[in-house]
Amino acid sequence: MSEPKTHEPAFDTITAEGSVDPKPVVLIAEFETADQLMSAAEKVRDEGFKRWDCHTPYPIHGLDGAMGIRPTILPWIVLGGGFTGFCGGLLMQGWMNGISYPFLISGKPFFSIPASIPVAFELTILLSAFGAFGGMLALNGLPRMFNPLFRSDRFRRATADRFFISIEARDRRFDADSNARFLRGIGANAIEVIEE
Amino acid sequence: MGHKQTIDLSTENRSLGGLSGQLIGFGAVLAVLGLIGTLLLGNLEGAFESHSEPHAAGGAAHSSDPTHSNGHSADHSGGDHGMAHGYVSTWSIWHPYLVSASWLLAICLGAIFFVLIHHVTMASWSTVVRRLAEAVSRNFVLMGLLFIPILMPGQMDKLYKWIHPDPGDSIIAVKEAYLNYDFFLIRMAIYFLIWIGLSFWYHKNSVQQDADGDLKRTTRMAHFSPLGLILFAMSITFAAYDILMSLDAHWFSTIFGVYLFGGSVLSFHAFLALIVIWLQANGRLTRAVSDEHMQDIGKMMFAFTVFWAYIAFSQYMLYWYANIPEETAWFLRRQENMLWGSWGWLLIIGRFLIPFLFIMSKHVKRSRPTLAVAAIWMLIMQWADMYYLVMPQINGGEEFPFTMVDITIPIGFLGLFLIGLALSLRGHSLIAEKDPRMPESLAFENA
Amino acid sequence: MTTMRSPIFPPWVDTLIKLIGAGAGVSGLYVVLMIYFGASPKTLNAGYMPEQPVPYSHELHVGELGIDCRYCHNTVEKTGFAAVPPTATCMNCHQNVAPTSNKLKPIRHSFETGLPVEWIKVHDLPDHVYFNHSAHVTRGVSCVECHGRVDRMVEVEQVAPLSMGWCLDCHRNPVGRVRPVDKVTDLDWGLDRTQEEKEVQGIEILKGLGLYDADGEPTVRMTLLTNCSTCHR
Amino acid sequence: MKHLLEKIPFIRPEILGNAQSQEIDNTSYSPAERQPWITGENDNTTITDKVCGILEDKPTFGWVMFFLLSLSVLGLLGVFVPFLIFWGVGVWGVNNPVGWGYAIVNFVFWVGIGHAGTLISAILFLFRQKWRTSINRAAEAMTIFAVMCAGLFPGIHVGRAWFAYWMFPLPNQMELWPNFRSPLLWDVFAVGTYFTVSLLFWYMGMVPDLATVRDRANNWIRRLAYGALSMGWTGSNRQWHVYERSYLLLASLATPLVLSVHSVVSFDFAVSQVAGWHTTIFPPYFVAGAIFSGFAMVVTLLVPARQLFGLKEIITLRHLENMNKVIMLTGMLVGYAYAQEFFIAWYGGVKVEKFAFMNRAFGQYAWAYWIMVSCNVISPQIFWFKKARTNIWIMFVVSIFVNIGMWFERFVITVTSLANDYTPAAWDYYTPKLADVGIMIGAFGLFFTLFALFCRFLPFIAMSEVKGVIADAAHSTPSEKPAESGDAESAPSPAAGS
Incomplete structure (x- = not known):
């Protein structure tokens, strides 16, 4: 050389x-x-x-x-985001509607799994997506102007x-x-x- | 894309050959085991006494229980709740029989859907395994035969209450135009005609293409597939209503056809994965069907696991939330006591959560042993799901009517199913040899 | 061959972006804290002490002389509204007591002309809140719970934030905050009791109101306390 | 017919836009070989030139007219939304018993429109459908704008719009939390998540293309703007590696998300006990309907756009044909749901259910019902004919029909069930007021204005992905033939292509 x-x-x-x-x-x-x-x-x-x-x-x-x-570690970041979103979503609903502000309406239980699924699901997706996007930026060192x-x-x-x-x-x-x-x-x- | 070597099919072992004997033998053993087991254990448990005694029923496990004395169907259906029942609440041998028959029927339904949808989308990845799907779908003939005993005039009322509704049951009276014995038989005949017709026509064209390589066959099959899918959609929907939903003739759900569809496609893909793994373990199609194809089959298993859960949740959620008595009754029977409640959790965890987490990874889908484990598990869960649809009517869900014939009948049926499969796979190639999209399929990669 | 060129963004832009990012995080936190503490009714509303037209001292009248709250605010047990006394009530005594005091000039003026004294309302709830004094006072909620130790105030000030959350605090868990109805205006009551003792007694009182059952468990009527339409009609 | 139409000045390509591209028919099927997705003599260079040209050249007359027209329609929103906020929701036609009127109809309509973008970008991506690459960018943009239009309606329907943030679980002085048992709150999460994830997906997909625009820019404003937006992307393969993984993961997340969003929207209706709403097939049926209407809107937008921007070789007839097939499929799924609802309403034996559906079809809103059925179920049936699927005039008209039909579907569901509910004494006929109509039309103005701006200022086609498709096509054609060529040639194939 x-x-x-x-x-x-x-x-x-x-x-x-x-x-x-x-x-x-x-x-x-x-x-x-x-x-x-x-x-x-x-x-x-x-x-x-x-x-x-x-x-x-x-x-x-x-x-x-x-x-x-x-291979990149990105999937693990996403999985972590999703897990946080799902558990966080369930805990949030359980705490807010079950403990902090229990409020009786049309005889429905303060907290129940079926009624909590939609929000927990959406938060799973939301935090996973943040993980996917933010993880991509972080692992690629972007933005790099x-x-x-x-x-x-x-x-x-x-x-x-x-x-x-x-x-x-x-x-x-x-x-x-x-x-x-x-x-x-x-x-x-x-x-x-x-x-x- | 272009970097993968194309596989030369001529060096591939692609006929069932000696394996057909092995498969038939294995199937025969299962069938005999199932038959003997059913007769023996069934007799022990008093399953067949109902022939002589119209009201006798219940498993042996419960027959000794004084609180659930055998066969007071009149008491149960008329007296217990002071209301007319839409369902037969007495156990009969036809209950486990129907569970197993619908379990295998679902696999066949998934198979014909697989064939149709891949024609309609002109898909290429699946071409290497399409022949297997065509062969599985030919088992509709067997399924038709298996359904005949249920439909016998003297037997069907042991499953379907609407044949002899309780006096004054105005709900069943409303639907008599639809739910009556003659029309039911006609409908069943139409369903099986559609299914057998579709499966034989597609199989025939595909096999004949092996010989003549006529591209027009591919065009013709593709052209007919949209219409085929419409026929399929209508037949599976109403079959689901007729065979499974009308077990409780009072209950109704618009999504029920889609529910059966989700489970069908899921269990077919699981079955397909098992066939491929078995064939490859015996030196067939070892290179034609690559890890890439297995991964795609696994992906479909994953997707339909989620789809099934989505449909099941939609159905449960809407009825649970609105809490209207005539709708929740069906679910109440299934969750008000420990046993059936646990079975519901078994489905949530076993049918959705565990497979969902297990086959999420690409490595699990690409490795034969792990995929086989997942596939076997999913097939068992499909059976559990059918069990959940059929059995909890018995005694209004108060008891858990499990008997040994619940195990022996599916084993026997599975044996027959495998024999049918061997007969369908025999005598021609295991792969759609001259399908124009075969090269593309062989070179397929998950990009 | 050598050419000279400058890129679109100079190197310090990347540092700037990081700084902006960090700055956004810090200022976000700052805004949250400002709203949480700065805009809280505890900060904004509690401690409100307007200067009244007459320097009436509750400490003197209630604390030292021992006049019962209901002597002046005589409607609290019957209506939703806690009446501010008419000038005549003042004059019951002040015709004789300190009749010529300079401080009482507005009172006498009001008495002569019939025009009310323009007291300034201290505890003022929004119009969309229907607060009923009688509902509270007759069920054992003492004046002190909301108004504080008025008997020690020379000038009346707002002690509690009177925010919705503060109302709900008690509506969700009234156990330790109720007392025998006859002790409602006794602002000294309970100083010799521990919180636990108050709660034990509170449950007994709430049982009488049907809010707790015989086993000491809240009944479904408790949910009425937090129903929207209880306060927002 | 076509020649005649092209004689009309406003349809003549040279007036409408820079239509230098040619219509090449790539829709014939031959089982033996696949038609190219990108027609004409296109390579990486021409694709870049064509797509970047849209935002580099002077705006065309057609675009300016479209933009101004949309902007003036948007003005309606500027008039009626302040009017509504000032006077309150009484300016709408909603009253007992129909408490949900145009606002929810439009909300569901727009959310539905928004589904096509994610379907194309995510689900077709997972299914390795390469035809998505030419249309996904525009469809995703359409999704974003449609969801913005959708979000408008709940935002202004809360009455006091400045308190709309109460829908979010924020700590507050009232120590209250939202009621998570309410399906309307699920909507907030579903639509909010959907908007956020779609935006991320769209933006992330655009980063490499924005870098292309940046690198071609010849004035400092463009370099600065696109430079900032592209975040310093250099096309590095180490970055592509993570980027592709991230894109795949976002696609797999967006797929269940897109199913969930309209399912949750359907819960607004279906978890209630209102007859005609409470049907278990609602979730998948709403999703199918959403995809149906969304694809129709994509066709409505892309048919003129490809003409206007000279993209006929990139958005080819085969792309449009595939979209029409999806429209036909989802149209039939929707028809399936209509039929099942009727059947089960009868089969279930519940009188009010039966009445609700009979009333829909033959009651006071029968006109709306039959508009819905003819537009949604009958009109797409013309796509059984290949001539119709590949004729841009027919597909354009059908796509408009579908848009109308799907709007009426939401109208029929919302209004018929409420107008004739459990209390016959309260039955009434819902009539919208001026503000209802004004805001409905204004939302279209918002949608088209945003879309017009997108066309001009952001890359309309996912260039980097189209380049990948061209590269794949170049690779796969020669290398896959030889092994099986003997068999393929032995087949009499000439007729097969027709």
């Missing part, structure tokens, strides 16, 4: 405005098709990179495997019709030159390094 630089670097560099001592933070490689990305991703994974990612306009079936992403990737104009097509691999400078195997050559070799048609 430490070959001497003998030619012009195979990538463009984008530097942050007003940066005093620009250092590379992330490298992006563009691919034309999803298939190219898929096979490239497998190779990047096999190369031993850790802090890298693919960027695609739509979720690509099988890419998780190609990247070696492990600032991202060095947004400095690249080319990268704007990542949400439209192009496929990208990004490698962070924090990765142990990061080296702009050799990484760029490696990615070119596996089908990237453009490489950019973003510096800050």
Whole structure:
């Protein structure tokens, strides 16, 4: 990985405005098709990179495997939310109508399971959904308004019709030159390094 | 999608072959066991005495109990509550018989629904198992035969009070135009004609396609399926009213047909999972039906577990909340005493809660042993549900009329059912060989 | 080739979002606490002590001289409304007692002209509440339960919040708050009793009213105390 | 016929919108192969251009007219809601014995409309129905707006609208809690949860598309607005992984939720003892009716929208045909429920029940009943014919019929049972007043205004999902053929496609 630089670097560099001592933070490689990305991703994974990612306009079936992403813990968060909602819903109704404010109306029991099911059910769903949405944001670190990737104009097509691999400078195997050559070799048609 | 290798069907063992003998043998053993058990235990418990003695009834477990002395049906139906009854309150052998018959009928109903709905939606994932469903649905013939004894003139009044209503029972009098013996027989004939017709026609077309590969058959089956579904919907609804709801001729519920439907589809998927697991354990269809398909069958089991609970809750909730006597009577018999009350909880927990939590996970659905456990459990629960619909009328729900024939009859019927299944599966492929959607089905993945 | 570019949002936006999030949480909590404590009738209504046209001291008249509440508020046992006494009631005594007092000038003026003294109402319930004094006083609910130790007040102030929840507190559990009917205006009553003793006696009184059964369990009539239409007619 | 219509200026595509897309018939069935969902020569680039174009190009004449018209209808709400709040609910026609009038009819109607969105986005997602991708965004938006319209009615019906928050279990100085045994409170939870979850689902589905719009934006307002809304989405696959899981979970949560909402709404009626309301089939029947009316509204909206925004290749005839099939199916389910109600009313032998249903069909509201039956049960039957299912004019007309019919269904249920209840002495005929009608029409204005704004400012099609469908189609066609090709070719297939 430490070959001497003998030619012009195979990538463009984008530097942050007003940066005093620009250092590379992330490298992006563009691919034309999803298939190219898929096979490239497998190779990047096999190369031993850790802090890298693919960027695609739509979720690509099988890419998780190609990247070696492990299953998320999100279902457990959702299950926890649902459990809280159901028990909380029953306890809330039992306490409010059965203990705190028992109120006789048309001879119905203060608290009963059948009449409590609808509200407990809705709260189960509501809190599960909060778990699913909030959990998704938390696990993905969103919202993340600032991202060095947004400095690249080319990268704007990542949400439209192009496929990208990004490698962070924090990765142990990061080296702009050799990484760029490696990615070119596996089908990237453009490489950019973003510096800050 | 495109990354999965397509399975070559020609290397797959896809005929029942020697297994048919095994299945028939196993079925025969069960049938004989059931028959002997029923005769023996039934005799011990006095089940057949009712033939000679019109009022004799009740299980042995209770016959020694002085407070529930045998057979005073006249007392019970006329005297006890000072009101006319819409139901027969005396136990007869036909009660457990009907429980078991409706239990297996539900599986057949689910099977024909499966065939129809997958044609109407042009679904592909299910193509690999559709032949099995077609074979199961052919057991309607057996079910028709099993229902004949109940419908005999001298026997049916042991189940259905409306045949000989109490004098002055104005509620039954109102519905006499519908609830009368002749019309009932005609309706039963129509239901079974519809069911047998649909199942044979779909099975025939499907099997013939194995030979000629005619795509028009697929089109024709798809074209007929919406009409088939309408026939199915109407027949299952009124069959549910006739066979199960009219056991208490005073009681009524508009959702009752949907209730039977939910349980039917659920128990069919459970049965389907078991057939597949059994076939695969014997080296049939080992690769054609993949984990992905099992997961989908499991998903349907999960979905209909929830659906059943939804329908059951809707029915209970609306009657419980409004608290109108003629509607709650049916539920009161089922929850006013410990035994039937516990049975209700058994259904809530055993039929909904446990399966719901158990097969929620994808791993449980994809693993054969766990799915088999879930499927067997669900089939037992379907039986428990039918038991709950039929039995609590006896003695107005005061007692728990469990006898050993409750166990032996379903075993015997299951044996017959398996023999019927073996006969239907025999002689042709276990898979709809030339169905145009087979490649898609084989390559199916849960994405 | 090197190009320079700035992204849509600078890095501090993410910090700002976190701060806003935390700030929203804190201010949410602040609003809740403000409403709970700040807007509570305990804060807003209790302690209301308007200056009356005549500095009438309940402490002097009731506490020291021992005039019974019902001497002036003479309708409490018969009607829903606790009458504010007419000037004539004052003059029963004050024709003779301190007849020339400067403080009593408005009283004398009222007596002469027939115009009422413009007392300021302290315990004022909303119009949609039908509070009936006789219903309470004749069933053993003492004046002190709602009005506090008026016999020690130089100027009358509102002690209780008089909120609906406060009313319901007692309506849900009246056991420890009732006393023999003849002790209703005895504001000192019960100081020598423990709460438990009061409750034991309270149950006996409520039994007499049919609110508790012979076994000391609340009867279905108890639910009338919390029926909407009991207070909102 | 079609050519004639296109000669009328207002229907001519170039006046209505940028209709550069072509109508391509992809509705023929062949058992051997499936028709593509997206027609024409479309790839990721053209899809992005077309969908983003709707909100990047200048508004079309058709859109401006539609928006202004909706806005002016919305004005009715601005007039009548303050009128109602100022004077009280006496301005409505409700009185004894019909204490529930247009307000609940409209509430149930709009909640019902709202069901299609979640059905399409959640249930069809679970059933892996790829045709949802072209229509789910618009349908979900429609759901949100319909539920907003629905929420309006209970909100203003409480009389003192500023106390509407009493419906929620908030700690208060009165030390009171809501009555959880009341089905109306279940409604608060059901509709509230439904709105919240639908909103989350809709917004979450939109995040990747908002990022697309952000990345194409060429002025700072758009970059800022869409940048903020898209939360910094980069299409990262590590994020897609969690995102897809979350989407699946939300779909599996929304599925029972959508069933529960109209079930709970049906409880408002069915747990009572009012004859004609108290029927156990109400919950599933209301759900079927809700899906029925919701799909009809989707068709009503999408048929013009695909024309207006040039989306005929993305929302294809086959999409519309499938929706029409669902309309036909649910229409028959509703018909099934009508029939069961009648049968059991007779079979049950309860006189008041029997009277309630006979009265519906032949009593003073027979006109409403038969409007309902002909619109809901009879009119969708035309979809047995494929020509009708794939003709946009016919489906548009039928969808309007269904909307009318389903409104009348709620009217029939609510009013007939109350007007002729257990006390014949109190029987009366319900007549709405001006404020009833004004608020009902105004709610349509609110709905269409919001929908028009959505069309202009948010991505109308779930681009990222449509791209996935295109990718799947590209993958599956070549790779699945070879293994069984021998068999497939041996079959005489040419006629099968017709």
